[in-house]
Amino acid sequence: MISADNGAEQQAAAAGFQTTLRDRLGIKLSRLARWEFWPAWAFYPPIVVYILARSARATPFMAVTAANPCLKASGIIGETKQDALRPLQANAPDYVAEFMMLPVVWPLAERVEALRRFVETGPGYPIVLKPDIGQRGRGVAVIRNEEQAADYLAAAFDDVVLQRHISGAEFGVFVYRDPNTARVELLSIVNKCFPTVTGDGHRSLGELILDDPRARLIAPGLFERFATRLDEIPAADVVVPLVEIGAHCRGSLFLDGQQFKSEPLRLAMTAIVDAVPGYHFGRIDLRCPDDEALRNGRGIKVMELNGVTAESAHIYHPGTPLLEGWKAMIAQWKLAIEIGEANAAAGAPTISFIELLKLWRTDMKRGERWF
Template sequence: MSTRPQTLPWQTSTSAALPLLTRWSISLARARRWEFWPAWLFYIPIIGWILLLGLRFRSPTLFTAANPAMDAGGVVGERKHEVLEPLQRNAPDLVATFTLIRGGDAAARVDAALAHAEITGFPIVLKPDVGQRGRGVFIAHDTHAVREYLQRFDGDVLAQRYVEGEEFGVFVARAPGEAQARILSIVHKTFPAVTGDGQRSLGALILAEARARLIAPLLWTRWAQRLDQIPAAGERVQLVDIGAHCRGALFLDARHCATPALIQTMTRLTDAVPGYCFGRIDMRCPSPDALARGEALQAIELNGVTAESAHIYHPDTPLREGYAAMLRQWRIAFEIGRTNRARGATVVGPFGLLTRFRDDLKRSDHWF
C-alpha cells in the first residue's frame, strides 16, 4: 500500500466513522487504563501538590525560575529556538540541525525551508517555534508538502533535519553548582504499526491490533482516505510518526539506559545551554544500546518545567508510581527554582502565567 502522495493533516477527511459499539468498547478499554485519562483528570492531585509546594516554598510560581534559559522556565509559550540555538552553536554534534523561519512573506519562507532541505535532504521536520504536545509537528517528504505547510501556517516555524533511528525522552535535573546532570526519567517512544496479510483492509488491521485499537479514533481520522486499502502480505504500515503520546506514540520505560556514560553526555549537553536546568530532552538515537553508551544521540527538542517524566506512561504502570514520579519531579522544580531565584533568576507571577496559558489556548486553534 503506497503512502505517497503525502496526505497533509489538514486535508484528511473525517467522514469515516467507527461503528457506535466499537467506539463504546474502545472508550471503556481506555477508561480502565489511566494513561488514556484526560489530562485534567490525571492532574487534579498534582495541581494540589503544586499549591502545597507553593505554600511550603512561599512562592506559588517559584518553579518558573527553574530554567532561566527559557521564558517562564518553559511552563508554556516558550520558544524552542532559544535553547536549541546555543546547543547548535556549542555542541553541534548533539543536536538535529535546524533553521528558524520567521513569519512573513510566504515565498521567502518556502525558499528558506527548501534551502535547509537541500543541505539535509528530505524528509524534514516542520514545527511551530511555540508549541506543545506535538501540536503542529509535521514530517514533510517533498517540496509540495513544505509549500502547503508554510502557506497555511504563517507563524514562526523551525525546519529541522529528520534524524533516523529511535526516539527517546531523557528528563534531566541539574541545579546550579551540580557537577553532573541527574537523570530522573527515560522514555523510549515507539510508533504503533500493523503488518498486512493481503486480505484485510487497513481499517480492519487497526481494529485487530491491540494497541492500535485503543487509539483507533485518532487513527481513523489520520488514515481516513486509506482505510479501505489492503496492504500487501508482509507490508508494514507505520501508523504514527510523531513522538507524542497524545498523537498515538507508545511510551516505554527505558530508565535502565541511565548509565554513567549517558550521564556524562547529558552533562555536556546541559553545559552547552547555560541556564537550562530542568526538563525533558527529546532525542533520536540508533538504539537503546547506543543511548546507554551516550553515543550518536541528536536532540530534537528541549522541554521545560511542564514536560513530564514520561516513562510513567509505560503500559500497565501502577497509578501510584505515576503520581510518585510526578510529585518528585515538581518538588525538584521548586528546589531548583529557589536556587536560581537566589542567583537572580526571574519568577513569573500567577497573572503572568495565566496570560501565557490564555495565549496558548488561542494558538491551539491555529495548529493541527
C-alpha cells in the same frame, strides 16, 4: 494524555469505512480503564493541588518559574523551541538535529526558498516542520516533498522551526542539575515506540487497526490520519507505520527506559546541558541509532529541550499503576520547585502568577490555530 476525537469517526465514515457501535464502545471503555488515556483534567488535579501547596511554602511563591532561566517562565508555558536549540547548535552542534527558523513575517515565497536551500545543503527529504511555540506534538509534521512543505507553511500562523529529520530510535531523557552539587543527573528515560500494523492481503487498514490491541486504543486519531485509506487492503507482510511523531498524544507508545541509564549517557547529557546556559530541568527529546548507542551516549541528536511542564514520560508505560504516575509527577514538581528556589536565591528572575495565567490564555488561543 490522549483524547478521543469524534470527528475522526465521521471522517472515516465519509471515506466509506464503518465502525460498529460495539467497536466504538469497546474502544471508549478500554481507554477509560487505562489512565494513560485519560484527559489531563482527570489526571492532574492531585498534582495541581501539590504544586499550589508546595509553591505556597516556596521562596518566592513562584520560584518554579526560575527553574530554567534560559526559557520563558522556565518552560511552564509559552517558551520557544529556539531559546534552547540556538545555544545548543552554537556550542555543541554535534549533539543537535540541525535547524533554522522560518519566521511567519517572511513572505511565503521567501520561506519556501529558504527551506529549499536548507534541504539542498543536507541529505534532502524528509524534513520536520513544527511551531516554534508548541506543546504535546502540536503542529509537528514530517514533510516528504516541497509541495507538502509549501502547504504547511501557507497554513502556519506563527514562526516555524525547520529541522533535519533524524532516523533511528527515539527517546526522552529527563535531566536535572542538582541544586546542591550542580551535577547533572538523569531523572527518567522513556523509549518512544511507533505502532505499526502488518498487512495480510485480506483485511483492510481500518480492520487491521481495530484488530490490533494497541492500535485500536488510538483508533480515533488513526481514523483521522488515514481517513482516505481505511478501506485499502495492505499486501501480506507489508508493514504500515501508523505513527511517526514521538508524542504520546499523537499515538506513540511510551516504554520505561530505566535500563538505559549509564554513566556514559549521563556524561553526554551533561555536555548537552552545559551547552545551554540556564537550562537546569526538563526532558530532552532525542534520536540515536539504537538502544546501545543511547546507553553509550553516542550518536545522540537532540530534537527539543523541554521545560518544567515536560513529563517524566516513563509513567505512560502500559500497566503503570495510577498512584505510581501521581507519585512520579509530584516528585518531579517537588524537584523543579527546589531548583527554582536555588536559582531565584542566586538572582534568577521569576514571573507572577497573573503573568503565568496570561501566558496560558495566549497559548490556548495559539493552540486553536495549529493543525
